[in-house]
Amino acid sequence: MSRKKIIIGLFGFGCVGKGLWDILQQRARQDVEIRKICVKVQGKNREFPEALLTYNPDDILDDPEINLVVELIDDASQAFFIVNRAFEKGKSVVSANKKMIAENFVTLLELHQKKGVSFLYEAACCASIPIIRNLEEYYDNDMLELFEGIVNGSTNYILTRMNQDGVSFDYALREAQVQGFAETNPALDVEGYDSKYKLTILMAHAFGITVNPDSVFNFGIHRLGTGVIRYAREKGYKIKLIARSMKLDGDEFIAYVMPQFIKSDNNLFHVDGVYNGVITETFFSDRQFFVGRGAGAFPTASAVLSDISAISYDYRYEYKKLTGTHPVLTNSFTVEVLISCGSVDCLDASDFNEIAEEYHAKDFHFIAGEIDFRKLTGSAWIAERDVSVVLLPSARGKPA
Ligand SMILES: NC(=O)c1ccc[n+]([C@@H]2O[C@H](COP(=O)([O-])OP(=O)(O)OC[C@H]3O[C@@H](n4cnc5c(N)ncnc54)[C@H](OP(=O)(O)O)[C@@H]3O)[C@@H](O)[C@H]2O)c1
Numbered sequence: 001m002s003r004k005k006i007i008i009g010l011f012g013f014g015c016v017g018k019g020l021w022d023i024l025q026q027r028a029r030q031d032v033e034i035r036k037i038c039v040k041v042q043g044k045n046r047e048f049p050e051a052l053l054t055y056n057p058d059d060i061l062d063d064p065e066i067n068l069v070v071e072l073i074d075d076a077s078q079a080f081f082i083v084n085r086a087f088e089k090g091k092s093v094v095s096a097n098k099k100m101i102a103e104n105f106v107t108l109l110e111l112h113q114k115k116g117v118s119f120l121y122e123a124a125c126c127a128s129i130p131i132i133r134n135l136e137e138y139y140d141n142d143m144l145e146l147f148e149g150i151v152n153g154s155t156n157y158i159l160t161r162m163n164q165d166g167v168s169f170d171y172a173l174r175e176a177q178v179q180g181f182a183e184t185n186p187a188l189d190v191e192g193y194d195s196k197y198k199l200t201i202l203m204a205h206a207f208g209i210t211v212n213p214d215s216v217f218n219f220g221i222h223r224l225g226t227g228v229i230r231y232a233r234e235k236g237y238k239i240k241l242i243a244r245s246m247k248l249d250g251d252e253f254i255a256y257v258m259p260q261f262i263k264s265d266n267n268l269f270h271v272d273g274v275y276n277g278v279i280t281e282t283f284f285s286d287r288q289f290f291v292g293r294g295a296g297a298f299p300t301a302s303a304v305l306s307d308i309s310a311i312s313y314d315y316r317y318e319y320k321k322l323t324g325t326h327p328v329l330t331n332s333f334t335v336e337v338l339i340s341c342g343s344v345d346c347l348d349a350s351d352f353n354e355i356a357e358e359y360h361a362k363d364f365h366f367i368a369g370e371i372d373f374r375k376l377t378g379s380a381w382i383a384e385r386d387v388s389v390v391l392l393p394s395a396r397g398k399p400a
Helices: 015-026 076-088 098-103 105-115 131-137 153-165 169-178 186-190 193-207 226-235 297-312 373-378
Strands: 006-011 032-038 068-071 092-095 144-150 238-249 252-262 275-282 286-293 333-341 352-360 365-372 388-391
Touching: 006 015, 006 297, 015 032, 015 297, 032 297, 068 076, 068 297, 076 092, 076 098, 076 105, 092 297, 098 105, 098 193, 105 193, 131 193, 144 193, 153 169, 153 186, 153 226, 153 238, 153 275, 169 186, 186 193, 193 238, 193 252, 226 238, 226 333, 226 365, 226 388, 252 333, 333 352, 333 373, 365 373
Parallel strands: 006 032, 006 068, 068 092, 252 388
Antiparallel strands: 144 238, 144 275, 238 252, 275 286, 333 365, 333 388, 352 365
């Protein structure tokens, strides 16, 4: 198959945009040229030739020779505007912006398909792990039963530093920001939104489910206190932020993002630092495990470059699983959780179907047991700043 020459208009020259530039400097390619780079703030020192620089998106969008827009900015609404315009102009797009993609999934799908261009976004989900193309190409719709994993490198880095090295949440977050792993708005990472955006994108490719991210529950790591960290350490568990979607029954699927205690016999136990790990389970071939760097300049830019190469062969996602299936997302299931709080008043034992363990000390109280998912997500105490929720090690979700 012949490759076409790719002439790129690049938006954004931050952690990932510069990473892409640096990779192309180290591995020059005849078939890939960056023609223009559009950034936002004037007067910054840029490590690329002045002739490529622009602050005007139209210099890229109106250039008929630019056949690919690579969108690597940190502003989801501006990114949506740019990507829309690029499609209108008949340009293919590579993006790493999970918030923008997840929040506008169906619109973006319709727009790029109508224009007959490619829209690839591998870097948006697990950076260096080629999980979208895998879910897209490999599994038959009927056979994939579950995918779950650690899909956010910065929270995994923070949890690793807290679990293993005993540093505080704030200190570990600052480190992740300095190293370029964290989103510009850290709440997106630590409150589980970033993982949820990735989860909803992956659900479309895994199961053919398109959902508004608002309809999927996310609970982050920002409320994990020293009591829960100590509990995990005493039991030999690690805490990981898990994004999970699985078939529950027939056409019914569940999906959520929550912290979970992970035992040492689980592959995800060994996924530390900025690494991501994804487990898939299929009906016949059982369980597979994928691992790789989930954030940072080069791992993310390398996934972007892989999409650029794929576009030179006119590769497109086919979204095969979106046709012919009628999967439904349900919140009617039960999970086993540990709910902890600094004061006993925050906990309500009557919300649990079954209590497995209960503990009360001066400033650390918890109840562990089975709870209805709708009761968990709709409860008043979940909004309390002091309450933290962690899934027990084997919890996934059972029909209610
Ligand atoms: N960092 C990672 O490890 C990672 C991993 C996976 C995915 N991502 C995604 O990749 C994207 C980029 O992340 P990043 O970490 O590289 O961000 P970043 O370091 O904060 O850089 C953002 C860049 O976007 C530019 N920008 C912002 N608004 C713009 C606008 N309206 N027009 C043109 N340029 C604009 C900024 O310009 P100035 O230089 O002028 O400020 C800057 O160069 C995000 O969607 C992020 O979610 C990042």
